[in-house]
Amino acid sequence: MSNNAASELTLQAVPSWMPAFLVAPMIGGLSLADLIALVVLLLFVLIFVMIEIWMERKVAGHIQLRRGPLHVGPHGSLQSPADVLKLLTKEDLTPVAADRIVFPMAPYLVFVPVFLTFLVIPWGPLVLFGNFVVRPFDLGLVYMVAIPAMQGIGLVMAGWSSGNKYSLLGSARVVAQLISYELPMVIALLGVAMMAESLNLTTIVESQMKQGWNVFLQPIGFLVFFLATMSEMSRAPFDIAVAESEIVGGPFVEYSGMRWGIFYLAEFAAVCLNSALSTALFLGGWELFPGSRALGLGWISDQFGLLFFMGKMIVLVLIIQWARFVLPRLRIDQLMDFAWKFLLPAAFVNFILTAILQVFGFVPFAIGIGLTLALAAVLLATYQARRSPSTVALMRTSPESVPTSKGVGLPV
Amino acid sequence: MRGVLGGFFQTLKSFLTKPVTRLYPYEKPPLEARFMGAPSLLWDDAVDEVVCVACNICARSCPDDCITLTGDKYTDGKTNKKNIIKDYFIDLGRCSYCGICVEVCPFDANEMSPHFELSTYDRMTLVYDKDQLIEIGRGVTRRTGKPEPVGPLPGILDPSTYR
Amino acid sequence: MAIASAINMLRETAPSVSEERNLETVEMTINMGPQHPSTHGVFRMVLTLEGERVKNVQSHIGYLHRGAEKLGESGEIEGYRKAMITLDRTDYLSSLLNEHAYVMAVEKLAGISVPERAEYIRIILGELTRINSHCMFYGAFGADSGATTPYMYAFALREEIQQLFEAVGGARMFPNYYRAGGLREDVPHDFVHRVQAIIDRAFYAFDDFDNLITANEIFLSRTRGLGILDQTRALDLGVSGPLLRATGLPYDVRRSEPYSIYDRFAFDVPVGTTGDCYERYLIRQEEMRQSIRIIEQALKDLPGGPIMGNAPKALRPPKGEAYVRIENSRGDFGVYLVSDGKSSAPYRVKYRSPCFVNLQSLNDMVIGTYIADAVVALGSIDIVLGEVDR
Numbered sequence: 001m002s003n004n005a006a007s008e009l010t011l012q013a014v015p016s017w018m019p020a021f022l023v024a025p026m027i028g029g030l031s032l033a034d035l036i037a038l039v040v041l042l043l044f045v046l047i048f049v050m051i052e053i054w055m056e057r058k059v060a061g062h063i064q065l066r067r068g069p070l071h072v073g074p075h076g077s078l079q080s081p082a083d084v085l086k087l088l089t090k091e092d093l094t095p096v097a098a099d100r101i102v103f104p105m106a107p108y109l110v111f112v113p114v115f116l117t118f119l120v121i122p123w124g125p126l127v128l129f130g131n132f133v134v135r136p137f138d139l140g141l142v143y144m145v146a147i148p149a150m151q152g153i154g155l156v157m158a159g160w161s162s163g164n165k166y167s168l169l170g171s172a173r174v175v176a177q178l179i180s181y182e183l184p185m186v187i188a189l190l191g192v193a194m195m196a197e198s199l200n201l202t203t204i205v206e207s208q209m210k211q212g213w214n215v216f217l218q219p220i221g222f223l224v225f226f227l228a229t230m231s232e233m234s235r236a237p238f239d240i241a242v243a244e245s246e247i248v249g250g251p252f253v254e255y256s257g258m259r260w261g262i263f264y265l266a267e268f269a270a271v272c273l274n275s276a277l278s279t280a281l282f283l284g285g286w287e288l289f290p291g292s293r294a295l296g297l298g299w300i301s302d303q304f305g306l307l308f309f310m311g312k313m314i315v316l317v318l319i320i321q322w323a324r325f326v327l328p329r330l331r332i333d334q335l336m337d338f339a340w341k342f343l344l345p346a347a348f349v350n351f352i353l354t355a356i357l358q359v360f361g362f363v364p365f366a367i368g369i370g371l372t373l374a375l376a377a378v379l380l381a382t383y384q385a386r387r388s389p390s391t392v393a394l395m396r397t398s399p400e401s402v403p404t405s406k407g408v409g410l411p412v
Numbered sequence: 413m414r415g416v417l418g419g420f421f422q423t424l425k426s427f428l429t430k431p432v433t434r435l436y437p438y439e440k441p442p443l444e445a446r447f448m449g450a451p452s453l454l455w456d457d458a459v460d461e462v463v464c465v466a467c468n469i470c471a472r473s474c475p476d477d478c479i480t481l482t483g484d485k486y487t488d489g490k491t492n493k494k495n496i497i498k499d500y501f502i503d504l505g506r507c508s509y510c511g512i513c514v515e516v517c518p519f520d521a522n523e524m525s526p527h528f529e530l531s532t533y534d535r536m537t538l539v540y541d542k543d544q545l546i547e548i549g550r551g552v553t554r555r556t557g558k559p560e561p562v563g564p565l566p567g568i569l570d571p572s573t574y575r
Numbered sequence: 576m577a578i579a580s581a582i583n584m585l586r587e588t589a590p591s592v593s594e595e596r597n598l599e600t601v602e603m604t605i606n607m608g609p610q611h612p613s614t615h616g617v618f619r620m621v622l623t624l625e626g627e628r629v630k631n632v633q634s635h636i637g638y639l640h641r642g643a644e645k646l647g648e649s650g651e652i653e654g655y656r657k658a659m660i661t662l663d664r665t666d667y668l669s670s671l672l673n674e675h676a677y678v679m680a681v682e683k684l685a686g687i688s689v690p691e692r693a694e695y696i697r698i699i700l701g702e703l704t705r706i707n708s709h710c711m712f713y714g715a716f717g718a719d720s721g722a723t724t725p726y727m728y729a730f731a732l733r734e735e736i737q738q739l740f741e742a743v744g745g746a747r748m749f750p751n752y753y754r755a756g757g758l759r760e761d762v763p764h765d766f767v768h769r770v771q772a773i774i775d776r777a778f779y780a781f782d783d784f785d786n787l788i789t790a791n792e793i794f795l796s797r798t799r800g801l802g803i804l805d806q807t808r809a810l811d812l813g814v815s816g817p818l819l820r821a822t823g824l825p826y827d828v829r830r831s832e833p834y835s836i837y838d839r840f841a842f843d844v845p846v847g848t849t850g851d852c853y854e855r856y857l858i859r860q861e862e863m864r865q866s867i868r869i870i871e872q873a874l875k876d877l878p879g880g881p882i883m884g885n886a887p888k889a890l891r892p893p894k895g896e897a898y899v900r901i902e903n904s905r906g907d908f909g910v911y912l913v914s915d916g917k918s919s920a921p922y923r924v925k926y927r928s929p930c931f932v933n934l935q936s937l938n939d940m941v942i943g944t945y946i947a948d949a950v951v952a953l954g955s956i957d958i959v960l961g962e963v964d965r
Contacts, residue, residue: 063423064727067431165605169627169946237721237793245613245719246947326419326787328794329721331947332627415790422786423724432731444738445763448745475646475657510660510751515759516653524745556760 037134041118049268050080055314056268056321063325084261092257097163106161107255107262109154114269117147121276122202124286124305132306133202141199144277145186148232151266152178155241158263159251170250173332174241177231180336184343185228188221191354192281205285209293209301213284217357220350220372222282224343226316229278231335233270235320237327240335275316276309283312443526445555448509451502452525452549453542459490462546463521466497470513470522478506479513500545504530505538511556520554602630609638613719613950616960620937622949629949632941634934639964647924654920655681655755655890662910663749665926666962668708671740672701672903673910673926674753679834680899680910681755685892688884693757694836696882698873699770700743700752702866706777707736708904709859712957713784716856719954720797722788732780735773742769756886767874774867781863789860798853802940802952805850812939813932816906817862818956821847821854828902835901839876840869852940852955859957891919905929905957928962 054069054077061068069076094103120140123132137143152174159171192214193199196207208214215222231238242250252263284290286305292298301308330338349372357365434441456463466483484498514522527548532538540548608619617638623631643665647658662677663670675697682689710729717725737747743762744750752759763769788794804814806822819826825844829837845861847854894916900909906929913923933956940952 059427060723062427062431064724065426065429065432065731066727067433070435165603169605169624173627239721240947243721243947245721246950248612322420322423325722325724326423327416327722328717328788328791328797329947330793331797331945333945334793334796415788415792415795418786419788419791422783426724426728426783432734444742444745446743446745447741469652472651473653473656475660508660508664508749509746510749511745511759512653512656512660512751515656 034134041134042115045115045118045269045272046265048272049265050084052268052272052317053080053083053264055318056324059318059321060325063322087258087261090257092259093254095163095254098254099161099163102157102161103254104259106154106158106251107259107266109157110151111154111262111266111269113147113150113154114266114273117144117273118269118276120144120201121273122205122280122285123276124205124309125302126306127303131202136200136202138198138200140201141189141193141204144201145182145189148270148273149178149182151270155251158255162251162254164253166247166249167251167253169247170241170243170253173247174234174251176332177234177238177241177335180339181228181231181343184224184339184347185232187344187347187351188224188228189281191218191221191350194351194354194358201280205280205287208284209287209298213287213290214282215284216290218282218350218354220346221354222278224347224350225282226278228339228343229274230320230323231339233267233274235271236324237330238335239324239329240332243329245329271317271320272313275313275320278316279309279312283316285309447526447528448511448524449526449528450504450509450524450530450540450548451507451511451513451522451545452527452552453497453500453522453545454520454549454552454554455546456491461488461490462497462542463519464497464500465493465519465521466495467518469516469518473512473516475510475512476506476508478503497542500542501539502545503539505535514556520557523549523552523554523556525549525552607949608635613715614953615715615958618934618953618958618960618963620941620949620953622946624946627945627947629941629944629946632938632949634937636931636934636960636963639960641961641965643965644924644926648921652889652919654918655892658921658924659751659753660749662926663751664961665928665965666903666905666908666930666959667748668711668959669704669904669908670749671697671704671752672708672901673908674751675701675835676899676901676903676908676910678753678755679901680897680912681890681892682884683897683899684895684912684914685755685886685890687756687886689757690881690884691836691878692761692880693882693884695873695877696758696762696766697753698835698837698840699870699877700740702870702873703736703739703770703773705866705904706863707733709863710736712859712904713856715957716951716954717788719950720788720794722791722794725784725788728780728783728787732777735776739769739773742766754883754886755890756884758882761882767877770870770874774870777863777867781860784860789857795853797947797951798856798955799851800849801852801944801948802955803849803851804936804939808939809850809936812935814906814936816902816904816929816933817855817858818850818906818933818936820845820858822850823848828900828907832900834899837869840872842866842869852951855955855957889919892916896923900927903929905959905962906933926962926965928965930956930958930960930962931965934958934963 057079058068058076060066069079072078072082094100119134120137120143121133122136125131155174156171159167159169159174162168192204195211195214195217196204198204198207211217227238234241240246242252247253252260255263279285286309287293287301288297288308292301353365353368353372356368454463455461464481465486466481468481468483471477471479471481479500479502481500482498483495486493486496488496509524511524514524525548530538603624605622605624606619607622608614609617614620619635619638621633621635622629623633641661641664643661646661648654649657659674659677662673666673681687710733714726714729717723717729740750741747743766744752744759804818804822806824809819809822810824815826823846825846827844828834829842830844842865843861845858845865847858892914894914896911896913898909898911900907902908907927908929909927911923911925911927912921915922937953937956940955941949944952
């Protein structure tokens, strides 16, 4: 299955009703339609981030027996725009020790890579508009790995240029974390590329419609990808880079006003981005449910696919937000251990299993899955056995068994 | 894994329970009968004047030295007190709401009022004078040192509301 | 051949082990506190770091020094009452327990007897304060290790307890309710019902606490084996309370030197084995349940009768001194009073604060760990800066 086969299925990226002057390439090969698409995409990201922030605060509130935002708009739904207004009016401080050039530049270098990666996401079709995707690159998968990795540079710039030791520690953590988690993520993606025999994200989605969703074919890959991206965007429990109880916000310590707001925007845009990528790569993109095409229900996905894509994305966003309010933070060495000792081997296992599926067919794949599960169970059991049980012995209530302070010579 | 999943289930459970938050500025908190807000001066309705006789015990007993008062010779003759207060200041910014001034008052002239919303932009406005102290004490009756009225059991917390 | 020569060439160009560049990092000193979200107030640690590792830690205290002891010695009249106001505000989380110690010291000094009912009520309120304080520990410890939800869970229960304190003493945190010889006034008539309701609810709440993080693997890996303090070292430092019990010594003043009427109640003293942060956490969790046991027994036996003993109206104890210690929620809290026999204020007030002493163990726990561990270890000591600085 190559690009040729896939192109039959591909919905037109450019709807036929679009006038010619819109799609005619202008300077640098960009057409007017491209520019409009970029603006629409930017607006979408901004609005979705606002919804996301409101959602997170509501989720947090209700998990913690609170109510969350309540007063600005119905159920506090206009809280995020209000916060943006507040951030815009706040004074933009630059510390004396900060680097004058790098410090103001850093927020944009964090946000721009995240935004650029949105270009390759196949959002799916909606009735009249055709298939939403700004740039269906053939090398989309490589692009989506390479571009967001650049935001590490922005974070290091932010941390270094702030002239604050907490920021520096935070940016050092960011580098370590990004490098470690890039690897299992890429290897997990190899399985996806192998299944679709393509690096084009649209093709990958369409191949999932034929073969079944990747989340069922390579669950390990999904898990590795999801956890690795969660770590890449510094979400709890992997948020050591910003860890407010240790290094009080990491690279962002010295930022205020809208510059800080852009960091915040980038963080939440990354959550949106990674949920969208997980949806496209593993959850069948805009398909309603696995195998719907075989049941003759493919037209629903073809007409309203965008909505299903968004739905899946929002569910993933909610899961990411949920985890933040349940789990304590990992320590840096544990974080590294998790990447190198668990995620990386798991990604390789997924790679091998997918290769078996692709080359030898389903039966050896099933055997492989069984072996993997058995191995995992054994490893888990040995791990559990190595751990000592929790020990708090209770003293019984006979007063004689308890030493008096005179007996042991306790200090007064 | 079990511990992590347990946390997820627990949070799901609390997500579905009713929030415990009280919407404070909109819903006034239920204050207990003994709630100690700002100290207030009591007004004697029978003779239409303050009960206080300016004996200065409260000012001397105050651990924060936040009470300042001056007395005047009492001339009205409606009661048999010898002095009456001229000025009475309490710096509520220093007051620690301990209730000692009420406890030591031999004339039952003051009581802790339920007044507690003191936010202000200027700390000097927290120095309450005699009129303000009488104002926040309106409707307050002397409770300290008096036997408690026994009625039906109010305010029993229902543990089922939490789950 | 080609391969062999290529390998040889690589060998020659690669730096040998002896030539390896010096990769030592420069030490960095960072100033954690007094304005830092997880130094529990205004504690200041100066950490010397090598990368993420803590090489040395220097503590600075005194940012919250308010002279509570000296203020307790002032006052021309009612000095013994005034001292309690400042005492309440030293350890603001176990105020009623500390009030208990103080009034016991005054009673010892002046030879005042306390009626039964007052003793029982003091026990009930004291144990509720202990639960209140341990709830705060639970929340803060969760926040230190990176989980935000425990705080809110803990505060939901604290709210109920503080509402009861408001009903009983008129204030939620500093009720100033105990008096030498008894209590300021009797408890409200629905007291027993309300305490019972809190106990019923607390059991649910403790289960929720446990479900949330006690068995969480990340929490375990963060706290287990961290900040180990062995028994001899703990005794050398004079550490008390849950920190000492975690090392395996079942030393609890309520049991070792029963004061008030603690000898009448059955309760267990939880002890640990290794003395790490996780055991300190578990011990506090268990102590909350044991407090409930004590409260249940006390509620069952709560007698009627007067709440005030033979205390004189104007307190002027004879010349002498008294030292009383209790087990407050952080350890061995002591009050030392000296009376000169003339004035109505104590001549000397001294508090033995467990936090201050327990804080000495910080260096033993923190050096050699990571920055993140330093925060957790500090949280496991459960300091209240008001009491450290006094």
